[in-house]
Amino acid sequence: MARNLDPKCRQCRREGEKLFLKGEKCFTDKCSIDRRSYAPGQHGQKSGQRLSGYGQQLREKQKIRRLYGVLERQFRRVFGEASRRKGQTGENLLQLLEGRLDSVAYRMGFGASRAESRQIVRHNGVLVNGKRVNIPSYNLRPGDTVQLTDATRAHLRSKAALEAAESRGFPAWIEMDVKAGKGIFKAYPARDELPASVKEGLVVELYSR
Numbered sequence: 001m002a003r004n005l006d007p008k009c010r011q012c013r014r015e016g017e018k019l020f021l022k023g024e025k026c027f028t029d030k031c032s033i034d035r036r037s038y039a040p041g042q043h044g045q046k047s048g049q050r051l052s053g054y055g056q057q058l059r060e061k062q063k064i065r066r067l068y069g070v071l072e073r074q075f076r077r078v079f080g081e082a083s084r085r086k087g088q089t090g091e092n093l094l095q096l097l098e099g100r101l102d103s104v105a106y107r108m109g110f111g112a113s114r115a116e117s118r119q120i121v122r123h124n125g126v127l128v129n130g131k132r133v134n135i136p137s138y139n140l141r142p143g144d145t146v147q148l149t150d151a152t153r154a155h156l157r158s159k160a161a162l163e164a165a166e167s168r169g170f171p172a173w174i175e176m177d178v179k180a181g182k183g184i185f186k187a188y189p190a191r192d193e194l195p196a197s198v199k200e201g202l203v204v205e206l207y208s209r
Contacts, residue, residue: 057206060199067198068097069114074137079207090200095188098173101128101146102136107174108183109165110148110158125152140185147182 051059065075082092097103102118105126111117118136120126126133127147128140140146152158162178170176172193176183 054206054209057202060202061206064094064097064198064200064203068100068103069118070097070137076207079203083207090204091191093203094191094194094198094200096139098189098194099140099185100136101126101133101138101140104140104146104174104183104185107171108146108176109162109170109178110152110181112157112161112164116157116161120148120152120158123152125149125158142185142187144185145182146185147180153181 061075065072070078078096079089079093082096083089085092098107102114102121105111105117105121106114110126111120121136121138122134124132124134125148127149128138129145132149148158158181162181166176166178170183171189173185173187173189174183175186
């Protein structure tokens with residue numbers, strides 16, 4: 001199975017912002033963005049470099065891919081589905097990425113990061129509407145119930161992740177019962193409920209070239 005093995009902190013530094021790929025470390029003063037807010041590599045500290053229009057579009061696509069942990073082929077497939085749906089393609093793209101099982105599991109606090117949540121899904125630790133689903137890219141529908149299995153909920157890491165997520169608060173499109181390790185995916189998020197730093201319009205422009 002193909003995976004992105006690049007160091008996670010290096011990915012955040014390359015994009016110039018926190019992508020929250022390392023779980024709780026991203027909320028501490030050990031975060032690499034707080035310590036070294038320039039791009040990695042020998043020439044990372046050079047300033048005054050301006051990207052072309054194409055460069056900006058490509059950089060934004062890479063950022064969104066890294067944020068949601070999807071590979072190029074997967075991303076193209078999701079974009080194709082977004083372009084076939086009614087409405088704005090960019091907003092549809094983000095909604096489809098947020099509707100993935102691994103992403104919803106992360107939003108519900110099942111794992112400290114999307115990578116950890118993806119691993120929990122792959123290891124048969126998540127039930128969807130009472131049935132075991134181990135496909136991270138599984139597309140949820142509004143109203144679906146997602147919960148941890150009893151064995152997974154008993155793990156200390158899962159308990160810590162749930163407590164941390166509860167302390168920060170859950171997004172409006174998630175209804176969560178922390179004690180039961182169970183939540184409802186109420187709806188796809190509206191655009192204003194997602195980070196403003198994501199410029200999905202640049203990705204639409206890139207694939208429309």
